[in-house]
Amino acid sequence: MKSAKGCIVLAGLLFLNFEASALPDTKNTAKPPASGRIEKDSLGDKQLPADAYYGVQTARALENFQISGTKINQYPEFINALAIVKLASARANKQLGVMKADRLSAIEKAVEDVRANKYHDQFVVDWFQGGAGTSTNMNVNEVLANIGLEKMGHKKGEYQYLHPLDDLNQSQSTNDVYPTAIKLALLMRSDKLIGELKNLAAAFRTKGNQFLEITKMGRTEMQDAVPMTVGQEFHAFAAGIESEIEFLKDAEKQLYTVNMGASAIGSGINVPKGYPKAVASQLAKLVNKPIVPAKDLFTGTWDQQSFVAYSSAMKSTAVKLSKIASDLILLASGPRAGLFEINLPAMQPGSSIMPGKVNPVIPELINVIAFKVMGNDTSITVAAHAGQLQLNAYEPVEVVALLESQTLLLNGANTFNTKCISGITVNEKVLEKNIESTVGIVTALNPIIGYEKSAALAKEAYKSGKGILEIIREQKILSEAQIKELLDPAKLTNLNKESYKR
Structure with a gap:
């Protein structure tokens, strides 16, 4: 009997030993290959390239979200805005006594490099992703942590000295970092967009003065109406653009309010007292805009009003530019079988089959831009509408649409000005004939x-x-x-x- 019991015990021990050897190594004792390193998260181990500054959660996002083929580094201002949020948060945490000086110093140095457009090739997750932007937030946390570690004299992945979550994400959540970064990215180029629109309006004013006393027939519903001057027409174009500038300025104000300190849903869990005001103050200094904390952090976390308003202003601008561009196409139509009241600068041959044909390619480009901005506004509207309860998970599609619209309008306004408006001339004989016969x-x-x-x-x-x-x-x-x-x-x-x- 004793012999039988001993055999049973021995067999049991052997079985337990086999089972233990089959379990995953939760202590992460595996040695990384010479060509890379191994990092671990709550789902297990992951091998990473040796030169990667991103970490395990970014690697998982790369596997999960192969959608558009376009990475978040497509818009450097968004990467820089995310870095600024991390810097402002770290400084606020240090101010409130919850971050060590050496860790803040490392974060500051890492952010400085990123804002100098270094390491942007490490921000590799796809724009289109589930998770309300968590993958993007972790990509930033991991890259900044590993840059900071090297600044401190450590190796990538030695997170006991500077951690992607404990330090880079301290007092934060994706749910306050991500929308705040979107706002900062838009604000960082808002002045440039307004500047280009001001230049465009000024170009129309210049032409309006040049053509001020050239009489023509005005039209309503494409029928002869009453006389006006070409200058009045061009000054009206300028005034229309100037009204859009004011609309954009008003919409920009919606971007000044941020929900930093809301943490996950607005309750501020794991956030030190005084953090919302402290971090908003740091952000205001970094972007030179009057950033303030939301009055209600719960609302500030799920509410998309600021994005809807700013997109609406850009859509309105696009509609106005498209209307003006279409008018110019019509006024320049012909040259023999159309209105032919004005001449647009000839930019390129217009046909592969019709010799001598020159198309109004720049005003057509403005229409193409306008159509895309209008479509983006619809995407933003639907995404804002689809949010549920304490969070909107669809901000990733909003940010790419917002930044694309802003970029298109900015570049479009410059092109419209420099490659079209400044070169317009008037066919006065045509206008005189129209006045005589109207x-x-x-x-x-x-x-x-x-x-x-x-x-x-x-x-x-x-x-x-x-x-x-x-x-x-x-x-x-x-x-x-x-x-x-x-x-x-x-x-x-x-x-x-x-x-x-x-």
Whole structure:
């Protein structure tokens, strides 16, 4: 019996030993290959390239999200904005006594390098991802941690000295870092976008002054209306753009409020007292904008108003630019079988089959840009609407749409200005012929002979093919002095030169 029991015990020990050897090594004692290193997270071990500054969670995101083929480093300003958030947070933590000085110093040096556009090749996760931006946040945490470790004289992955979560993510959550970084990225280029739009408006003002006294026919519903000047038309284009600039400035104010300190949902769990104000103050210094903490951090975490508002302002700008571009295409149509009132600069041959054809490629480009911005606004609207309870998980699609729209408008405004507006000329003979033959100036006779008699004159002019002035002279409705006084096209424009002086 004793022998049998001993065999059973021995067999049991052998079985337990076998089972133990089959279990994963939770102590991470595996040695990395010479060509790389091994990192571990809650899901297990992961081999990483030796030269990778990103870590295990970024590596998992690379496996999970192979979607667009476009990495987050496509927009360097977003990477720099994320780095700024990490720097502001680290400084606030040090100010509040929860971060050591040597770790802050390492983070500051790492952020300085990233803001100098170094290491941007290490920000490798796809724009399109699940998880509300967690993969992006961890990519930044890991890269900054490993850069910082090297600054401290340690090796990549020696996180006991500077940790991606304990230090780089201290007092934070993806849910406050990610939306704050989006806002900073937009703010960092907002002034440049507004500057390009101001330059574009100024270019239209310059042309408006140049063409101020050149008379033409205005049109409503594509029909002859009443006289105006080409200068009035171009000054109106400028005023339209200037109104969009004001809209963008108002929308920008929505980006000043951040939810840093909200942590996961707004309750501020694991966040030291005073952190929201401290980190907002640090952000304000770093981006030179009046950043303030949200009044209600719960709302600030799920609310997408700022993104919807700023996108709406960009969409409105796109609509305005598209309208102006389409007007220029129409005014330049022809040259023989269209309106041909203006000439656009010839930028390139227009056809592979029709010799001599030159297309309005720059205004067409503006329309292409506008259509994309409008589509992006729809994506942002739907994503903002789809958020649930205490978080919106769809900010990754919002940020790429927002940054793309901002980039397109910025570059588009510059191109519109330098490659189109500055080179526009007017075909004055065409405009003179239109004024002579138009029926539109009959409107000025309404107060003199009444609407019905004026309509009869217009009908006769259309039927006979004669101009209004010709019929008036034939029927002796007005004397030459009255014609000059009442129907002078230049006077009918109500041109006030003083109003355009700037």
